[in-house]
Amino acid sequence: MSGKKRQKRAEKALKKEKVALPSYRARRWTLLALMGVASVALVWRAVDQQIFETDFLQTEGERRHLRVVEMSAHRGMINDRYGEPLAISTPVDSIWANPRVLSPDRRVLVPLAKALGKETNELRRLLAQRSNRSFVYLQRRVNPDLAEKVMALDIDGVELQREFRRYYPAGEVFSHVVGFTNVDDQGQEGLELAFDQWLQGTPGKKRVIRDGRARAVKDVESIRKPLPGKELHLSLDRRLQFLAYRELKGAVKHHKAKSGSAVILDARTGEVLAMVNQPSYNPNGSKDARGGRFRNRALTDVFEPGSTMKPFTVAAALESGRYRPSTAIDTTPGFYKVGRHQIKDIRNYGKIDVSTVIRKSSNVGASKLALDLPREELWSYFFKMGFGDPTNTGFPGEAGGQLTPHVQWSKIDHATLSFGYGLSVTPLQLARAYAVLAADGIKFPISLLRLDEEPRGERVMRAEVAKNVRQMLKAVVSAEGTAPAAAVPGYQVAGKTGTVKKITSGGYSEDKYLAVFAGMAPASDPRLVMVVMIDEPRAGKYYGGQVAAPVFSKVMAGALRLLNVAPDDLSADSVRLAGLGAEQ
Structure with a gap:
């Protein structure tokens, strides 16, 4: 067999083994077109929100995070006949938590419970019972050092709220006449109870914006200023x-x-x-x-x-x-x-x-x-x-x-x-x-x-x-x-x-x-x-x-x-x- 014949047979065999490759040109242009349209749409949406819908979106955001909160009012003082104080309200902090945000992790609850003087299981039960709420008191009207100690833990979902606590400088000497208030600053005994309406202030209200951790980050407007209670001057010397x-x-x-x-x-x-x-x-x-x-x-x-x-x-x-x-x-x-x-x-x-x-x-x-x-x-x-x-x-x-x-x-x-x-x-x-x-x-x-x-x-x-x-x-x-x-x-x-x-x-x-x-x-x-x-x-x-x-x-x-x-x-x-x- 001549050399030319062998070469032709080899070429024929090679052609049979070749497979036709598909063309991706149409698909490539289709994808590029879709990506271009999407990019244009995103750019347009960004421009629309940042320029044309700014006021609307800000209003909607504020509406979702805007809350009306009460501002505690100062209870009126009780004085003796010469103006010496017998009952005084002083500003203090109360510790509260958002059960939806506060982590139930033991590494979080153990130091918090220790700072509050509570058992860890007691704190866990309290949060579990109110898991569907966004506010629960952990401890009311605490001393400043305890409030500072708790906030130093920097735990998400734990915050402070300003309230007032009643103090009686004369202690037991005037206790039967003056009486006392409960944790909500309502008169329970004595003249604190008899003149509760007179002494009670009117809480104020304001709108605030809260962040995702339910913290007030901005005061929007004052709806009503808190009005302090009226003073009571006793006949006692x-x-x-x-x-x-x-x-x-x-x-x-x-x-x-x-x-x-x-x-x-x-x-x-x-x-x-x-x-x-x-x-x-x-x-x-x-x-x-x-x-x-x-x-x-x-x-x-x-x-x-x-x-x-x-x-x-x-x-x-x-x-x-x-x-x-x-x-x-x-x-x-x-x-x-x-x-x-x-x-x-x-x-x-x-x-x-x-x-x-x-x-x-x-x-x-x-x-x-x-x-x-x-x-x-x-x-x-x-x-x-x-x-x-x-x-x-x-x-x-x-x-x-x-x-x-x-x-x-x-x-x-x-x-x-x-x-x-x-x-x-x-x-x-x-x-x-x-x-x-x-x-x-x-x-x-x-x-x-x-x-x-x-x-x-x-x-x-x-x-x-x-x-x-x-x-x-x-x-x-x-x-x-x-x-x-x-x-x-x-x-x-x-x-x-x-x-x-x-x-x-x-x-x-x-x-x-x-x-x-x-x-x-x-x-x-x-x-x-x-x-x-x-x-x-x-x-x-x-x-x-x-x-x-x-x-x-x-x-x-x-x-x-x-x-x-x-x-x-x-x-x-x-x-x-x-x-x-x-x-x-």
């Missing part, structure tokens, strides 16, 4: 309150008593200058109400006033015109029967005058005076003095006391009311009644708020009768009376003791007493009226002249000096008597 609190607390502790209350009134206006109770509580601390510590006992607790009622029985007798201070009353032989019951004195005083009935605190003499007066007349007189009638201070839970209608009196009720059994009063009610004697027969409205104008009183007793009874009450504080321990050096003091048997389930107890003293000073022109009540003294002494009268003496002596009240008795006998009383 901070100096007198501290003085009364210290002496009452000391007496309750010294006599191992169950509780105690003391009230000081301005005899010329009816303003409450001091009101203290034991036991007390700290409104800045734990709100543990064990033992009724939140109760303002001076307004909410009632008791039988005992012999402190005798001045009003005598006043009713003098008002009737049938008796004078020198009228003789026969108390022989020191007891007598009223039906099946016996009324007795601690000794036989024989024939005494009306003034001595007060000085010696004769039950027989007082009951004979009462039984000689018509029931309706005596009831009406007691009611005019304020017994059985609330003082209308507006204080939450104030008790009105009890004075049974005269149509329900038996003869023994008629008799025992004269020396304070069978009716009930609060310490403030008793102080109001004694303020009538101090104000020459004028009864002023009682006020826990400072009065800027002189109040209008109501005459409920003739001035002559009030002065006569005051003169009799001065003898009670003499060396021959039942309360020499109530004397105040340099001042004439008028007052009355009460030692009251407490009611138990089986009747009147033979070993549980209330020690009471009610009085005023200076007796020649009274400025202050004070009532001291100590419940169940258990350290041996229990008479009002032994337990309550010394508290009156110490507090009244300091109060008269603080108010610059001029002395009205600089005799040597006065100073000697006060020294004698202080030892008892």
Whole structure:
């Protein structure tokens, strides 16, 4: 075979093995065209959004992230009569979280729970229960150092919110009067509750833009400015309150008593200058109400006033015109029967005058005076003095006391009311009644708020009768009376003791007493009226002249000096008597 033939055969075989390759030109141009159109569309869309739709898109973005938030309002301050702060609201931070953003990872929750003082599982449960929300408080109104510590962790979904926290500079001394607020700054006790609407501010509102972590990044506009609450000026004098609190607390502790209350009134206006109770509580601390510590006992607790009622029985007798201070009353032989019951004195005083009935605190003499007066007349007189009638201070839970209608009196009720059994009063009610004697027969409205104008009183007793009874009450504080321990050096003091048997389930107890003293000073022109009540003294002494009268003496002596009240008795006998009383 020639070489040419072999070459032709090889070429034929090679042609058979060749495969025709497809052409990609059409596809390439198609793809390039599509990419060109897409690029033009994207460029056009970008230009459209950045230039032609700018306002619309910004509005839509803001609408999705725009929120109306409240701005906390400052609660009004509570001050004493001279402007000393008793309740203050200060700005603090609360820690909150967005459960939708906050990671449930243990590496995040463990340090956060440790900083908050919580268990990790407790924190996880809290977030899980509110997983469908975007806001949950982790801790309210924290100290600045804790807020700083938590924010230093830099955890997504954990932020701070500005709020206000209530502080009480005077602590437990004013706690029963001022009260306290809850975590939402709403009044819960005392005047914080009574004047909650007055003290509360009106929260403000503003629009803000929040970012993806729900943080406010821009203030858009103020819708309503927050309006702070109004201030409250109390009638109480901070100096007198501290003085009364210290002496009452000391007496309750010294006599191992169950509780105690003391009230000081301005005899010329009816303003409450001091009101203290034991036991007390700290409104800045734990709100543990064990033992009724939140109760303002001076307004909410009632008791039988005992012999402190005798001045009003005598006043009713003098008002009737049938008796004078020198009228003789026969108390022989020191007891007598009223039906099946016996009324007795601690000794036989024989024939005494009306003034001595007060000085010696004769039950027989007082009951004979009462039984000689018509029931309706005596009831009406007691009611005019304020017994059985609330003082209308507006204080939450104030008790009105009890004075049974005269149509329900038996003869023994008629008799025992004269020396304070069978009716009930609060310490403030008793102080109001004694303020009538101090104000020459004028009864002023009682006020826990400072009065800027002189109040209008109501005459409920003739001035002559009030002065006569005051003169009799001065003898009670003499060396021959039942309360020499109530004397105040340099001042004439008028007052009355009460030692009251407490009611138990089986009747009147033979070993549980209330020690009471009610009085005023200076007796020649009274400025202050004070009532001291100590419940169940258990350290041996229990008479009002032994337990309550010394508290009156110490507090009244300091109060008269603080108010610059001029002395009205600089005799040597006065100073000697006060020294004698202080030892008892």
